[in-house]
Amino acid sequence: MKAVFKSTGTGPGSTEPGKEIPARETVSHAGGETIFQEGDLGTEMYIILEGRVRIEKKIRGETHLLSTLDKGDFFGEMGVLENSPRSADAVADADCKLLAISGSRFDEMIRKNPEIAVRIIRKYAVRLREANTLLERLAGPHIDPEAIVRNLEPAEAVAPESAGAASRHRLVELTSGSPFFLSPTSETTIGRADPVTGIRPDIDLAEFDANRSVSRRHAKVLRSETGYAVIEEVGTVNGTFVNDQRIPTGSPVPVKNGDRVKIGLIQLRAVFE
Structure with missing residues (x-):
């Protein structure tokens, strides 16, 4: 995974010939320093410019080494793609310089060079094969995927008290007055159902989106102790707006009761009573 990302030249994650990468986009870490920890909220991925x-x-309680990455490798991409907590720790093995890629910059890179997306797909295809191999070693070749999913479901259940707190909160489609109640979990996905992948967002706006202005995976509403925020997904085409202001891809923007949220061409209002 080292042929695409370079600090000079014309590859993605690089600058134009003869130009330096802006300092605000690079971060440096001394050897042994923690870059991020498992559980941290991730909104950036990183490309290694120098070091490991x-x-x-x-x-x-035991620390296990998953991989050692060096110049040209990337990591932390799930933070950009899913806005999900970090699944592992990243530690500087030696003094290193990293290029930090936010959601909006990642979106731009994908549009200019689809090879980045291909590399990420290949990376996760390899991980899937490795996971399948491990499952076969542990449980034998005859595995029931549906049984595995059923066994995982209780672990993802939300405590009744937290579920009830969010059950009244909703986004209301202004033309019809139709309410879309937020998920009792910490995030609510917004978009259009995708029959090809089988992915269905928590809030499916397909019925109201005759012009298909809403992306399949358009945005999320994130819930935390401090309130709600809207974050636009990477790859969204027609924009996400809060009170008529377009929000940047990958950056959470707070939303309060009564705020207007526009997903593509669909106008919604936040009702957090």
């Missing part, structure tokens, strides 16, 4: 990075995971 260890990806580690703590299991039952």
Whole structure:
């Protein structure tokens, strides 16, 4: 995974010939310094310009090395793609310089060079094969995927008290007055159902989106102790707006009761009573 990302030249994640990468987009870490920890909220991915990075995971109190990455490798992309908490620790194995890629910049890079997306797909295809191999070693070749999913579902259940707190909160489509109640979990996905992948967002706006202005995976509403925020997904085409202001891709923007939220061409209002 080292042929695409370079600090000079015309590859993605690079600058134009003869130009330096802006300092505000690069971060430096001394050897042994933690870049991020498992559980941290991630909104950026990183490309290694200099040095090495260890990806580690703590299991039952013991630290396990998952991989060692060096110049040209990338990591932390799930933070950009899913806005999800970090799944492992990233530690500088030696003094290193990293290029930080926000959601909006990642979106731009994908549009200019689809090879980035291909590399990420290949990376996760390899991980899937490795996971399948591990499952076969642990449980034998005859595995029931549906049974595995059923066993995982209780672990993802939300406590009744937290579920009830958010059950009244909703986004209301202004033309019809139709309410879309937010998920009791910490995030609510917004978009259009995708029959090809089978992915269905929590709030499916397909019925109201005759012009298909809403992307399949358009945005999320994030819930935290401090309130709600809207974040636009990478790859969204027609924009996401809060009170008529377009929000940047990958950056959470707070939303309060009564705020207007526009998804593509669909006008919604936040009702957090």
